[in-house]
Amino acid sequence: QVQLKESGPGLVQPSETLSLTCTVSGFSLTSYSVSWVRQPSGKGPEWMGRMWYDGDTAYNSALKSRLSISRDTSKNQVFLKMNSLQTDDTGTYYCTRARDYFDYWGQGVMVTVSS
Amino acid sequence: IQLTQSPSLLSASVGDRVTLSCKGSQNINNYLAWYQQKLGEAPKLLIYNTNSLQTGIPSRFSGSGSGTDYTLTISSLQPEDVATYFCYQYNNGWTFGGGTKLELK
Numbered sequence: 001q002v003q004l005k006e007s008g009p010g011l012v013q014p015s016e017t018l019s020l021t022c023t024v025s026g027f028s029l030t031s032y033s034v035s036w037v038r039q040p041s042g043k044g045p046e047w048m049g050r051m052w053y054d055g056d057t058a059y060n061s062a063l064k065s066r067l068s069i070s071r072d073t074s075k076n077q078v079f080l081k082m083n084s085l086q087t088d089d090t091g092t093y094y095c096t097r098a099r100d101y102f103d104y105w106g107q108g109v110m111v112t113v114s115s
Numbered sequence: 116i117q118l119t120q121s122p123s124l125l126s127a128s129v130g131d132r133v134t135l136s137c138k139g140s141q142n143i144n145n146y147l148a149w150y151q152q153k154l155g156e157a158p159k160l161l162i163y164n165t166n167s168l169q170t171g172i173p174s175r176f177s178g179s180g181s182g183t184d185y186t187l188t189i190s191s192l193q194p195e196d197v198a199t200y201f202c203y204q205y206n207n208g209w210t211f212g213g214g215t216k217l218e219l220k
Contacts, residue, residue: 105157
């Protein structure tokens, strides 16, 4: 069955870089795209960026200067790196299988930006 | 495209017919989905392409709309439907609405 699982540090220092990994199973990264979505506590989700099935990427314009998404198809993994983190980057980060809509989601990883 | 959901909080009784609204700042061309999010869980896809029911979702959930105005309807509210509901458009970029929190009266 389709599964996605996020992993990474729960606490990041301000101005530091966040690195997250999404490990997928039950589908191929060369057939489906994967998006990263984040959600501050008590607020609506925000699309961050997308790794297309063909290896191309797309980013939210508000995050583009700080965000990088890559993948390793041999390991079924998609990676997120975002630099210059601030306190308002605190929230839950999800990876999702992406058609145009997101049909499967990981459980999410809570990231707190704090010193 | 910005999405505005209303109301932000809705109280209803078990068995009620419930309607949630989502309005886009531009034409969405029916590229609209609805998600249900229960406390502490990831969002769950209910409806895609305005009115297509995701596999495994109860038939009491339905979607409708066109242009800039879309609706999620729950025909008979059940206790397990207590959640926050988000609309999401994928016509031009990918954006979510702010959510409607549905609670039992």
